[in-house]
Amino acid sequence: MPLAEPTQTAPAPRPRPTKKFGSRATRAAIPAENGALYAARRKIQPQAVRGTFRRIKWVLLAVTLCVYYAVPFLRWDRGPGEPSQAVLLDLDRGRFYAFSIELWPQDVTYVMGLLILAALILFLMNAVAGRVWCGYLCPQTVWTDLFLAVERLIEGDRRERLKLDAAPWSMEKIALRTMKHAVWLLIAWWTGGAWVLYFADAPTLVGQLATFQAPAQAYIAILTLTATTYGLAGHMREQVCTYMCPWPRIQASLTDEHAYNILYRDARGEPRVSAKQATALRAAGKPAGDCVDCFACVTACPAGIDIRDGLQMDCIQCGLCVDACDTVMGKLGRPTGLIGYDTEANRRSRAAGGGPVSRIVRPRTILYAVLVAGIGSFMLYHLATRSFTGLSVLHDRNPLFVTLSDGSVRNGYTVRLSNKRPGERHYALAVEGLAGARVEVVGGVPGDLPVPSDATQEFRVLVFAPAGARPDPSVPLTFHLTDVSTGETARAHDTFKAPSP
Template identity: 60%
Template sequence: MADTATPNSAQDTAQHADEIDETLIEGPLYAKREQLYVQKVDGTFRRIKWAVLVLTLGVYYLLPFVRWDRGPNAPDQAVLIDFPARRFYFFFIEIWPQEIYYLTGLLILAAFVLFLMNAVAGRVWCGYLCPQTVWTDLFLAVERFFEGDRRERIKLYNGGWTGNRVARTSGKHFVWLMIAWWTGGAWVLYFADAPKLVWELATLQAPAVAYIWIGILTFTTYTLAGFMREQVCTYMCPWPRIQAALTDEHALNVTYKVDRGEPRGSLKKAKALREHGVTAGDCIDCNQCVAVCPTGVDIRDGMQLGCVQCGLCIDACDGVMDKIGRPRGLIAYDSEYNLERREAGLPEEKPKIVRARTILYVVLIAGISLFMVWHLAVRSSLDVSALHDRNPVYVLLSDGSIRNAYTVRVANKELEERTFTLSVEGLEGVAMEAVGAENLDPDTLSVTVGPTRTRELRVLLTRTPAPDAPESREIAFVFETADGSEAAVARDHFIQPAR
């Protein structure tokens, strides 16, 4: 019988595997999005999220109207990206196009701050500070104001399109559009004088590009925060996939304590089991943690791509534990390391916030920050550059002398007009002239540059070739203030025919 059963068993197994494979192939590639009805929750993490929302949106919407006096020849908007003047103003800091490396430094700094946040508390950025999260929270609050909390909203949506639903939904979408419109409007205010641009926008006198960008940002904010919500976090955002490769077993993440919560059951069932000395979990399967999740994740299923680590499920679960008389912390910020220790029957350890990974990130953040601050503190208000003509590299004059031509630029970063002297070092017996500059003597030119302006000079250097001179010789264009308090150098080469 064993000989006959074995082939039949193998055939059944193969047939079953084929059925499974066929089922997987025939199944939908993408699941249809289900409407989420997010329930209101109160608690510590919800209050933190409200505070972050008010702070971040307050800064975003109001910062363009903050004034900062820089003097008579500079704009007085505290934060301004001035494309026509090619300047970026941030309170007392002024960044020129040549200083784009500061932006690079900020991006690197932001990356390491994000890595540090991930090493300490997982996707804490996603749960509290991400713009998608902040605006989604605001849109949810508006939705709850017009349509009620979860149960009322489910009842409203399942009741068909009544006059009550039309009125509530219309009010919700109108406020959503106003928030989205002001979000786009606030963004363009960072690129022009805010009060003036607001007046121009209101009187339809603003540039067309301002209306275009307001329209684009209104549409994206309305769509992403109003309709796509959890889909942005789960499918569109790359950070969940990146952070999974950066995290470790000591990072704090929102965690369901399986060892304490299982086996789950109703409150009455758990009470009866405990009365008979049988182990029962603290989880009563109330699904409140799922109801309050903005992405619809069941944290009891473990770490998932859709979980943004906002902690709202912690508030919901703690509230339930208070009502049934069980200790808080069934869902809490915890590490995988402690989860494994509890499963092995070992006691928990304190979170290891200070470890090699976090120390490295803190050192890198501090080092980059200090370097940028130091560089800003010692940077010169005078910037020069020189570019040798490429074709021809030199001109042979009728008297046998050699002439090289250069394009020299000098930038005056001060808020007042300044006069500089230009001289050449590294080359003897050279005559210098420049279009638009005043000749003080054969070796020196006087150049005047307006406040926060750049001036371009066409400089000609002429000298009699020396038989023993090299074909190419390094020279330095030296700009110096009239009082000698500041100087800047641009280096290039003087080229003559080979002998």
């Protein structure tokens, strides 16, 4: 069942007949006064809530921010001459370090694999429990949450903020606003500052930044990220999710009726009546919904939507409306969970008077899980067994061969050796496939080719067919490289060219 379909209308009687619950009408009526093609954003001032999901979000916020700000300062000993930062993307030297892993530019396939893995994990999360990423882990959500908390601390909760917005400018308003934006900018600046630390030795760069000796790129990156953080988390907020992010659209086409999402259980909530009326109706044996139309879920929503309209694109599924509703239900002495994680199939089954249906294990989730496990283990295997010695051979394009004064034939190759380990290493090069072949290296000895620490070295290699030999015009040749100290080997294939007989 596609996401865009509105949820089913609850059975009558309806106390507010003008309100077509869950109809498209509510969504199409976005503030387009007088048919204007452009509308000003309606500022959202979410109400603070307490509850399980708020607590989960606080913990995740603290953990993710700590990871982000602290990781550049973790140290990892890689020996002399090598960076001692645990996670470092060294753009100058083209190296990425993550603890014991070191990747070269040609290992970019791991990044591709990680992206594929990330996409599949996102699909899996979505198939199981909806927009877990959006609601709890996405940087946009985390930083917006942080900025909202700052706002709440300085300007007060929803009611005070609305009042402050409406109030004329006064010394107090100026002071509050200045303080809020100053703290926002400080957090934004710190965010940008932490970002650049992933690209250079963090303690050194912090020192340079403090004494204004850091490279210009560092300052430019910090300023840019300060501006984007301040703009996106302080001002754009839910608009980033609604207008900029493609994921809500993709998610809508990936979900199905068995995926858990934050849902309003309309079978239980409708018809909406006040608490007093509900008591009276129930006493008279008439149906009365649990929803008292208090709008606690709406005022708590950072995306500014009404969850009772059903699953919708703007909803990031952060669970704050669940906390808001549970609080109200608790006060009214009704069971909690009027809004909660549920599936569309369940909702329909209940509306039809049936029991709960839950299918977490289904072809979709099995496929995603198998793909995640398969690709993940393939990448791990590949990473664990990858070679630290590289050999690439390029035959001279021109001339293909050279006839020497004794009539023998010589071929030239450009050979590049890679030493992906710290410390200078020595390699022995040999060829196989041509009987009696002799190998020479210009400016070196084939049995002892030095390659500096964590680097590549190019050599010009000459292979001679023995005098008097008449090799075929093209003979397959295998180059063998052996690490003199560890015995690690690498191979490459090429050909030996000779004049046609």
